[in-house]
Amino acid sequence: MDTLETRELRYFVAVAEELHFGRAAERLGMAQPPLSRAVQQLERRLGVSLLERDRRGVRLTGAGQVLLHEGRTALDATAAAARRTRRFGSADHPDGPRERLVIGVKAAASHDLLQRLLDAYAAEPDAAEIEVLAGGFNEQEQMLRDGRADVALLIVPFNSLAGFDSEELLTEGRIAVLPARHPLAARKVLSMADISDVPDLPIARWPRHGSYEPGPGPEVRDHTQLAQLIALGRTVAVVPESARTWLWHEHAAVPLSDAPPVSTHIAWPAHSRSLALAGLIRTATRLIADPAPTH
Amino acid sequence: MDTLETRELRYFVAVAEELHFGRAAERLGMAQPPLSRAVQQLERRLGVSLLERDRRGVRLTGAGQVLLHEGRTALDATAAAARRTRRFGSADHPDGPRERLVIGVKAAASHDLLQRLLDAYAAEPDAAEIEVLAGGFNEQEQMLRDGRADVALLIVPFNSLAGFDSEELLTEGRIAVLPARHPLAARKVLSMADISDVPDLPIARWPRHGSYEPGPGPEVRDHTQLAQLIALGRTVAVVPESARTWLWHEHAAVPLSDAPPVSTHIAWPAHSRSLALAGLIRTATRLIADPAPTH
DNA sequence: TTCTGTGATACCCGCCAGGTATCAGCCCGG
DNA sequence: CCGGGCTGATACCTGGCGGGTATCACAGAA
Structure with missing residues (x-):
C-alpha cells in the first residue's frame, strides 16, 4: 500500500482550491504540465477520480471533496510537526529546558x-x-x-x-456597531432583522478558510479595517460586548435583542x-x- | 519554508521507534546508508538535532520526542486521507451515493x-x-x-x-477471570491487591502503541489468546462484566470490590x-x- | 590484539520530478 | 463559418536526488 506524499497533497489541494490548473501551478511556483501530470498520477494511484475536467474549468467530485478536507488536515498536521519540532529544538540549548x-x-x-x-x-x-x-x-x-x-x-x-481540548472562559452577549450618524444608531435596541437588510449598510464579509465568499458587503480582515469602514458609514457589524474597548467616537453601539451569545474558550x-x-x-x-x- | 515529506517522516519514525538504523532500514525495506543520510538531511533542514548517536545505539533528543509524537499523528492523518478518499471513491459509482x-x-x-x-x-x-x-x-x-x-x-x-467526538454508551464494573481450579477462584469477592501479586498468576501484558513493555506476564493480543492462557492456569485477567459472554468452563469469574469501572463510548x-x-x-x-x- | 556490531562516508546509477514546446477541444467574436 | 484565445493534456528531454554497494571509523568484548 503506497502512501501519499505531502507534495502530492499540496498539489491537489492547490488545484482543488483554485479549481484551475494554471493558477494553481503559479501559486505553487511551477509550470502547469507537471502539475497536471502529478494530479493524474495521484488519481491513478488512488484508483479514484478526483476532478471533473470540463472545458473551462474544473469541478470536484465527491471523492475530491473528501480528499480536499482530509488532505488539508493532513497538511496541517505535518506543518505542525515541523514547526513544533523546530520550536522545541531551538529552545533546547540551555539545558534547563526553558519552555x-x-x-x-x-x-x-x-x-x-x-x-x-x-x-x-x-x-x-x-x-x-x-x-x-x-x-x-x-x-x-x-x-x-x-x-x-x-x-x-x-x-x-x-x-x-x-479536535481540541478546551475550557470555556467567558460568555457574552453581542452588540451592533453602527456609524454614529446613521438613523438606526438612535434606537435603544435592535434585532438582527433590523440590521440584516439595510441597503446602505451591507454586512461586511470576512474570510472563511482563507478566501472570501461573494456578496455585497466590503471585505475585511481585522478589526482595524472593520472599525474604519464603520466610521466611514459603509457597513455595520455585530460583535461581542467586550469589543466596546476598541470603539471610536464615530461609532455607536446598540444592544441586540436576539443575537445568540458568543463564548471565548481556551x-x-x-x-x-x-x-x-x-x-x-x-x-x-x-x-x-x-x-x-x-x- | 520547506515542508516535511511523508517519506522523511516515515523514515524518522521508524528509526525513532527502533532506536537502531539497521533494523529500521530493514523494516522500511531499504539499505541502512540512505536511511542514515535521509535522517541527517532531515535534521539539517529542521536545524535541530533529533537523535544522539552513541556507539551502540541511538537515543531521542527532546526535539526528537516531539517529532516522533507529532510525526505519528501527521502520518496517521495522511493515511486517513488516502483511505477515506479511496473508500468514498469506490463506493461512488452508483449515482445514488450508497454510503x-x-x-x-x-x-x-x-x-x-x-x-x-x-x-x-x-x-x-x-x-x-x-x-x-x-x-x-x-x-x-x-x-x-x-x-x-x-x-x-x-x-x-x-x-x-x-481529538474525537464521542458519546458514552455504557459503564460497567469489572470482574477477575481466574483459572477455575485456582484457590482464589473460590472467593466470593476479590480486591485488586489480591490478584496483583500472585506469583503463579502473573498479569498478562498487552501491546501499547504496537509493542510490549517488558514484564513477567505472558504477551497477549486478543481475547482468544487470553482465554486460553487463563484456562491453562497461566494468568489472571481483569475484564469488564460484559466479558462473561465469552467465558469458558475452565474459567471462574469473581467480582472485584475496588476496580475502577470502564465505559464504552462510540x-x-x-x-x-x-x-x-x-x-x-x-x-x-x-x-x-x-x-x-x-x- | 582481533572480532563484532554500530552508524557514517564515498561513489555510482537509474528514475522521476520538473522544464519547454506543442497539441486538442471548446467558446468566443467577427 | 472561421480563427484567436482560453482551457487542460501530451511528448520529450534533462538534472537532481533517492537508493544501492563497498568501505570506513570507532568502541567494546573476548
Missing part, C-alpha cells in the same frame, strides 16, 4: 481577559515565557491546527473546537503533554472561578 | 451492545451498509486515527478520546460530515435512552 508557549489570539478581542490571564500566569512559579501571536478573523483555529500556536483563545461559534491540541501548557490552563480555569476584577 | 461505514470494535467485547446497535440501525430508513472491523486490544483508537474505521466503540480508560473523527455516520450516532444515543432489553 516557551505561543498563544494565538484575535487582535484586539478579549483584550482584558488576555491581560488578566497573562498577569496571573506570570505570577506563577516556573512560569514559561509566553509569546502572543495576534491574528485576524478566525485565524486562531488554523494557527492551532498547523502548529503556529500551542494554545489559543477561540471564539465560538466562529471557530470550531472539534483551546489546545488534544494529547498535548507540555508542562508549561498545563500550568497555563490551570491558571485560566482558576481565573474564571475567582471573581473578575471590576474595571 | 458505507466501517465500525471498529474490539473482537468479542461489547458484543451484545454492538448487536443491539446494528439491529436498531438496520431498521432505520436509508440505513447505510455497515462493515464491522474487529481488532485486537486497544487497536480501535488507531483504526480511527488512520482512517481504517469511520467510527469505533472505544473502551476508556484503555483508549483515549482526545467515537468518531471530529468534523465528520457524513450523513450515514450522523444516523448511526443518533441510533446509538437513542439506544441508551431506551430501556435495554433484559436477557
Whole structure:
C-alpha cells in the first residue's frame, strides 16, 4: 500500500482550491504540465477520480471533496510537526529546558481577559515565557491546527473546537456597531432583522478558510479595517460586548435583542503533554472561578 | 519554508521507534546508508538535532520526542486521507451515493451492545451498509486515527478520546477471570491487591502503541489468546462484566470490590460530515435512552 | 590484539520530478 | 463559418536526488 506524499497533497489541494490548473501551478511556483501530470498520477494511484475536467474549468467530485478536507488536515498536521519540532529544538540549548508557549489570539478581542490571564500566569512559579501571536478573523483555529500556536483563545461559534481540548472562559452577549450618524444608531435596541437588510449598510464579509465568499458587503480582515469602514458609514457589524474597548467616537453601539451569545474558550491540541501548557490552563480555569476584577 | 515529506517522516519514525538504523532500514525495506543520510538531511533542514548517536545505539533528543509524537499523528492523518478518499471513491459509482461505514470494535467485547446497535440501525430508513472491523486490544483508537474505521466503540480508560467526538454508551464494573481450579477462584469477592501479586498468576501484558513493555506476564493480543492462557492456569485477567459472554468452563469469574469501572463510548473523527455516520450516532444515543432489553 | 556490531562516508546509477514546446477541444467574436 | 484565445493534456528531454554497494571509523568484548 503506497502512501501519499505531502507534495502530492499540496498539489491537489492547490488545484482543488483554485479549481484551475494554471493558477494553481503559479501559486505553487511551477509550470502547469507537471502539475497536471502529478494530479493524474495521484488519481491513478488512488484508483479514484478526483476532478471533473470540463472545458473551462474544473469541478470536484465527491471523492475530491473528501480528499480536499482530509488532505488539508493532513497538511496541517505535518506543518505542525515541523514547526513544533523546530520550536522545541531551538529552545533546547540551555539545558534547563526553558519552555516557551505561543498563544494565538484575535487582535484586539478579549483584550482584558488576555491581560488578566497573562498577569496571573506570570505570577506563577516556573512560569514559561509566553509569546502572543495576534491574528485576524478566525485565524486562531488554523494557527492551532498547523502548529503556529500551542494554545489559543477561540471564539465560538466562529471557530470550531472539534479536535481540541478546551475550557470555556467567558460568555457574552453581542452588540451592533453602527456609524454614529446613521438613523438606526438612535434606537435603544435592535434585532438582527433590523440590521440584516439595510441597503446602505451591507454586512461586511470576512474570510472563511482563507478566501472570501461573494456578496455585497466590503471585505475585511481585522478589526482595524472593520472599525474604519464603520466610521466611514459603509457597513455595520455585530460583535461581542467586550469589543466596546476598541470603539471610536464615530461609532455607536446598540444592544441586540436576539443575537445568540458568543463564548471565548481556551483551546489546545488534544494529547498535548507540555508542562508549561498545563500550568497555563490551570491558571485560566482558576481565573474564571475567582471573581473578575471590576474595571 | 520547506515542508516535511511523508517519506522523511516515515523514515524518522521508524528509526525513532527502533532506536537502531539497521533494523529500521530493514523494516522500511531499504539499505541502512540512505536511511542514515535521509535522517541527517532531515535534521539539517529542521536545524535541530533529533537523535544522539552513541556507539551502540541511538537515543531521542527532546526535539526528537516531539517529532516522533507529532510525526505519528501527521502520518496517521495522511493515511486517513488516502483511505477515506479511496473508500468514498469506490463506493461512488452508483449515482445514488450508497454510503458505507466501517465500525471498529474490539473482537468479542461489547458484543451484545454492538448487536443491539446494528439491529436498531438496520431498521432505520436509508440505513447505510455497515462493515464491522474487529481488532485486537486497544487497536480501535488507531483504526480511527488512520482512517481504517469511520467510527469505533472505544473502551476508556484503555483508549483515549482526545481529538474525537464521542458519546458514552455504557459503564460497567469489572470482574477477575481466574483459572477455575485456582484457590482464589473460590472467593466470593476479590480486591485488586489480591490478584496483583500472585506469583503463579502473573498479569498478562498487552501491546501499547504496537509493542510490549517488558514484564513477567505472558504477551497477549486478543481475547482468544487470553482465554486460553487463563484456562491453562497461566494468568489472571481483569475484564469488564460484559466479558462473561465469552467465558469458558475452565474459567471462574469473581467480582472485584475496588476496580475502577470502564465505559464504552462510540467515537468518531471530529468534523465528520457524513450523513450515514450522523444516523448511526443518533441510533446509538437513542439506544441508551431506551430501556435495554433484559436477557 | 582481533572480532563484532554500530552508524557514517564515498561513489555510482537509474528514475522521476520538473522544464519547454506543442497539441486538442471548446467558446468566443467577427 | 472561421480563427484567436482560453482551457487542460501530451511528448520529450534533462538534472537532481533517492537508493544501492563497498568501505570506513570507532568502541567494546573476548
